[in-house]
Every structure is written in structure tokens, then in C-alpha cells.
Amino acid sequence: MTEGPEAPENIPEPEAVQLPGSVHLQDLSVNFGRHQALKNITAAFSPKGISVLVGRSGSGKTTLLRSINRLNEEFDACATSGQVYADFGQGLIPLYDNPDLFLPDLRLRAGMLFQNPNLFPVSVYRNLALPLQLAAGFPKAELPDRIRQALTSVGLWKELENRLDLPAERLSGGQQQRLCLARTLALEPRILLLDEPTASLDVHAAKEIEDLLLQLAGRYTVIMVSHSLAQAGRLGSRILVCEEGRLSATLDAGADFSEEMLARLL
Amino acid sequence: MRKIHGGTGAAERAGEKAPLLLRLAAGMALLGIAMLFAMILAFALPAFLQPGPGGAFGWFWRPYQGEFGILPMLAGSLLLSCSALLLAWPLALAVCCWTLSAAPGLLRTGTRAGIRFMTAIPTVVYGFAAVFLLTPLIRAGLGGAGRCWLAASLMLSLLVLPTMALILEAGLKPRLDRLCLGGQALGLSKLEILWFLVLPQSRKTMLAALLLGFGRAAGDTLLPLMLAGNAPQLPGALTESLRTLTAHMALVTANEVGGAAYNSLFTAGALLLIINAVVSLLARRLAGRPGNLPGEQM
Numbered sequence: 110m111t112e113g114p115e116a117p118e119n120i121p122e123p124e125a126v127q128l129p130g131s132v133h134l135q136d137l138s139v140n141f142g143r144h145q146a147l148k149n150i151t152a153a154f155s156p157k158g159i160s161v162l163v164g165r166s167g168s169g170k171t172t173l174l175r176s177i178n179r180l181n182e183e184f185d186a187c188a189t190s191g192q193v194y195a196d197f198g199q200g201l202i203p204l205y206d207n208p209d210l211f212l213p214d215l216r217l218r219a220g221m222l223f224q225n226p227n228l229f230p231v232s233v234y235r236n237l238a239l240p241l242q243l244a245a246g247f248p249k250a251e252l253p254d255r256i257r258q259a260l261t262s263v264g265l266w267k268e269l270e271n272r273l274d275l276p277a278e279r280l281s282g283g284q285q286q287r288l289c290l291a292r293t294l295a296l297e298p299r300i301l302l303l304d305e306p307t308a309s310l311d312v313h314a315a316k317e318i319e320d321l322l323l324q325l326a327g328r329y330t331v332i333m334v335s336h337s338l339a340q341a342g343r344l345g346s347r348i349l350v351c352e353e354g355r356l357s358a359t360l361d362a363g364a365d366f367s368e369e370m371l372a373r374l375l
Numbered sequence: 376m377r378k379i380h381g382g383t384g385a386a387e388r389a390g391e392k393a394p395l396l397l398r399l400a401a402g403m404a405l406l407g408i409a410m411l412f413a414m415i416l417a418f419a420l421p422a423f424l425q426p427g428p429g430g431a432f433g434w435f436w437r438p439y440q441g442e443f444g445i446l447p448m449l450a451g452s453l454l455l456s457c458s459a460l461l462l463a464w465p466l467a468l469a470v471c472c473w474t475l476s477a478a479p480g481l482l483r484t485g486t487r488a489g490i491r492f493m494t495a496i497p498t499v500v501y502g503f504a505a506v507f508l509l510t511p512l513i514r515a516g517l518g519g520a521g522r523c524w525l526a527a528s529l530m531l532s533l534l535v536l537p538t539m540a541l542i543l544e545a546g547l548k549p550r551l552d553r554l555c556l557g558g559q560a561l562g563l564s565k566l567e568i569l570w571f572l573v574l575p576q577s578r579k580t581m582l583a584a585l586l587l588g589f590g591r592a593a594g595d596t597l598l599p600l601m602l603a604g605n606a607p608q609l610p611g612a613l614t615e616s617l618r619t620l621t622a623h624m625a626l627v628t629a630n631e632v633g634g635a636a637y638n639s640l641f642t643a644g645a646l647l648l649i650i651n652a653v654v655s656l657l658a659r660r661l662a663g664r665p666g667n668l669p670g671e672q673m
Contacts, residue, residue: 178560180556180559180560183555183556183559213562213563213564214562216559216560216561216562217561217562220560220561221560223556223557223560227554227556227557229554229557229558229572230554230572230576231572231575239563239571239572240561240562240563243562243563243567243571244561244562244563244567245562292561293561296561296562
């Protein structure tokens with residue numbers, strides 16, 4: 110990123126801001142030491158539907174996703190240049206070099222789901238309650254209602270209603286991933302960043318998650334990394350192809366994106 | 376079965392021989408320890424079997440009156456170790472939490488390097504520095520001779536601090552690393568993840584650090600010898616003198632070559648050996664177990 114904080118009003122309006130969408134990447138490059146993971150990417154992500162990032166391993170898909178919630182910065186020797194703008198309900202704001210943006214707030218509003226369910230080694234209830242209480246600052250009295258709503262939204266409430274004190278690690282893989290999604294949704298994000306969310310699940314559990322994502326796509330800006338071209342075709346309203354740290358192609362839902370066509374692009 | 380890899384003959388031969396040599400080495404080490412235990416216990420046995428006035432289990436060490444009680448020294452060892460841990464354990468935990476979560480890059484690297492360096496400082500250096508720097512301060516500020524329970528306790532806590540901090544770091548860091556990215560993606564800070572998720576899961580690591588620190592504190596000879604004053608008594612205050620089992624053994628062996636005083640040392644040695652063996656076994660048992668056992672779930 111550019112050196113030193115800069116007042117948001119001094120940041121020049123990027124060309125990409127003119128595009129419709131709620132996440133804009135402006136000339137974004139990310140380096141890890143001497144390795145350049147993303148190279149001058151400019152792109153916009155639509156607020157409706159699911160944008161799917163596809164590409165070979167090491168093409169920069171996950172780095173791109175993590176540049177939106179600034180999770181790359183947690184890794185040593187990460188250097189980012191360019192800018193990311195996101196709309197969390199009050200217009201586009203710059204996410205980098207913005208002294209008004211509190212990093213934990215950004216991560217609440219841009220929720221992330223990982224490839225493997227990364228539950229905390231505590232109970233189901235505490236998995237949901239801890240971030241609600243510590244990161245989002247909701248009062249304790251509100252927690253039971255919010256937890257019920259979150260579990261209901263991912264279809265887990267009936268299964269877990271009477272087992273909230275169960276260690277979360279004892280749930281099945283699909284339940285664990287749905288619980289992770291519930292934990293993210295409970296924090297009321299505007300953007301969902303999904304990093305191969307079905308890669309570690311069996312076919313049935315993956316189908317459940319996919320159905321859920323399609324339901325959520327109307328309410329959130331969903332940006333998803335997928336290693337499966339078939340899944341990208343099923344879920345994506347827009348498919349972006351990553352290649353060696355750049356976006357090499359973008360296909361909209363109107364276009365005919367068959368699996369063969371995607372395979373050719375990759 | 377047909378061999379897939381060629382050219383491994385030498386390595387295989389070495390691999391066949393190594394277990395025998397290893398077994399021999401391990402057997403000799405075990406035999407040595409067993410003989411040490413057997414010898415100390417055999418010499419100490421009379422004192423255990425015939426307790427009574429003048430024996431090892433008395434509260435007075437007056438060799439010229441035929442009293443060879445080592446209980447003040449046992450109490451001294453326990454008091455000194457516990458008081459040193461009272462300071463060192465929370466400090467080690469705080470240092471470890473700080474370097475793992477909140478410390479800025481350069482300061483974190485510096486602190487970690489400093490802690491590692493502290494493990495390499497010879498005990499006598501701590502003792503020597505304290506004799507000239509700490510004891511005059513205590514003498515001036517709190518009165519007394521300066522060489523007292525407090526002086527030994529402060530320096531002993533400095534001695535065991537790196538041991539405990541390194542054990543804590545080795546136990547906490549992998550758990551923190553596992554939870555960190557997911558927690559940060561939910562807006563939690565590293566310190567929150569450490570405090571609310573890692574520490575409650577790591578009670579065994581924390582206890583293991585405490586026990587190993589205790590073992591190191593109870594086993595140290597030089598610091599109490601140089602700083603605690605060595606009066607064979609139960610101290611009534613932190614500024615009073617005390618004598619530990621280890622210092623007592625060092626002092627008596629330096630002056631005696633036989634007789635009842637010398638024999639009572641075997642009792643002291645046996646007690647020290649038993650305390651340290653139990654503590655060490657407990658600590659290793661705790662540290663060796665994975666932390667995320669069902670019993671440690673919240």
C-alpha cells in the first residue's frame with residue numbers, strides 16, 4: 110500500500126468507481142516478499158448474484174479474496190499497492206490507507222468462509238457468541254436471539270436447538286461449514302467472501318451449502334473462489350478467470366459459459 | 376518384496392544397527408538413574424525408618440548438640456520455589472502472550488531473542504550481579520543483611536522465567552496459529568483469540584510450565600547459596616534468611632566428610648530427588664498430551 114495514512118477525501122476517484130457494483134479493485138497488486146501474487150488488477154464485483162473466481166492453483170484467487178478483507182496483511186512480508194473500494198451501505202469507501210476504517214469493522218462487514226470449517230474448539234453456542242460479543246459488541250442479552258436467527262438462516266436451528274452446548278467439532282463436516290456460515294451471517298456482513306467453501310465436503314453437504322448460497326446471493330455481494338468449473342457454472346452469475354495473478358477473462362451469466370468453454374480459458 | 380529404491384544399503388545397515396546402539400545407550404542411562412535412586416534411597420533409608428529426636432525429620436539443625444533436622448531446609452526450598460514462581464509464572468505468561476499477540480515486529484523479535492539468551496546465562500552471573508546490585512538495595516530499603524528470602528526469590532524468578540516462557544510459547548503458539556486466521560477474519564484481535572480461545576484450552580501447558588519452573592527453582596543451588604543467607608531456620612519475613620535443601624547439601628559437603636551430619640544429607644538428597652522426579656514426571660505427562668482433549672472443551 111502507499112506509505113502513510115491519507116485522508117479519504119484526498120484519494121482520487123478511481124475509474125472503476127464509475128462501474129456498477131459494490132466492490133472495486135483499482136490497480137491492485139499484492140506481493141509476498143519477492144513473489145507477486147496479484148498484478149495490477151482492476152475489476153468490479155456486482156452487488157447481486159455470485160461472482161465466481163476460477164483459476165489454477167497459485168493463480169491468485171485466494172489472495173484476491175483476502176485483499177478485500179485485508180487478511181493478506183496478517184502474513185509476513187505482504188505488501189499491497191493500488192486500492193480496493195467497497196460499499197457497505199453508505200457508498201464506496203477506500204479500504205486501504207483509510208484512517209476512518211477500523212480493521213475489525215471491515216472484517217465484520219466483509220465476512221469470510223474458508224475451505225475447511227475453521228470452528229473454534231468450543232461449544233456451538235460459544236462459536237457464535239464470541240465474535241458477536243467481542244468483535245461486534247452486541248450486549249449479552251441480545252445474543253440468544255441473534256444466535257437463533259443465524260442458525261435458522263442456515264437451516265441448523267432445528268438440528269441444534271437442544272444441543273447448543275455441544276462441542277462444535279463433533280458436528281458433521283456439512284454442519285460445521287453451515288455453522289461457520291451462520292457465524293459469519295450473525296455479524297451482519299454486506300459482502301460474503303467464500304474461499305472454496307464446499308471443497309472439503311461430500312456431495313450432499315456441498316449441495317446444501319450451494320443451495321444456501323443461491324438463497325443468500327440476492328441479499329449479499331457474494332464473491333466466491335471455486336476449484337470446480339461445474340460449480341462455477343451452477344452458481345455464478347459472473348465468472349472471473351484468474352491466471353498468474355491477473356484476471357484473464359470475465360464471463361457474464363448471459364453468455365454461454367459451459368464447462369468446456371471454461372476449461373479452454375483455463 | 377522387490378526393492379524399489381536402490382543404493383540404500385549403507386543407510387539400511389546403519390538403520391539396523393542404530394536401534395541396538397540406541398537401546399544400549401537408553402539402557403545405560405536408565406541403569407545410571409536407577410543406581411542413583413537406589414544409592415540415595417539406601418543411604419537415606421535409616422533416617423526414614425527411624426524417625427525420632429536428633430534424626431533428619433526434626434526442626435533444628437544443631438550438629439554440635441546432635442540434632443540434624445532438615446525440615447527447615449525442606450520448608451526453605453518450598454517457600455523459596457513457590458515465592459519465585461508467584462512472580463515468575465504470571466510474568467512468563469504475560470511476556471509470552473505479549474510476544475505472541477500484541478508486540479510490534481522488532482520488539483517481538485528482540486524480546487524472544489532476549490528470553491532465549493537468558494537461558495544461556497550461567498546462574499553464577501545472576502548471583503554475582505545480585506550480590507553487588509540487589510542485596511545492597513534490599514539492605515538499604517528494607518533493612519536486614521540483604522541476603523535473604525526476597526533477594527533469592529527475585530533472582531530465582533528471573534532464572535526460571537525463560538524456561539517457563541519458552542514452554543508456554545511452544546504450547547500456545549501452535550494453537551494460536553491454528554485459530555488465528557479464522558478468528559481475525561471474524562474481526563477478533565490476536566490477543567482476544569489468545570485470551571478467550573487459546574488460554575482456556577491450554578491449562579495443561581500452563582500447569583506444565585509451572586511444574587517445570589518449580590522443578591528448576593527447587594533444584595537450583597547457587598542462587599540460594601549466594602543470596603538467601605543460609606540460616607537453618609524458618610523465615611518469618613521476606614527479609615529474613617533461609618536455607619534450602621540444595622544450599623544445605625552444598626554447605627555441609629564442603630565442610631564434612633562423614634558422620635551423622637553427612638548421613639543426614641542423604642535424606643535431604645532423597646527428598647530433593649523425589650520432589651523433582653514427581654514434578655518432572657507430572658509436567659512431562661501434562662506437556663506431552665494434546666491440549667484439545669474433550670475434557671478441555673468449554
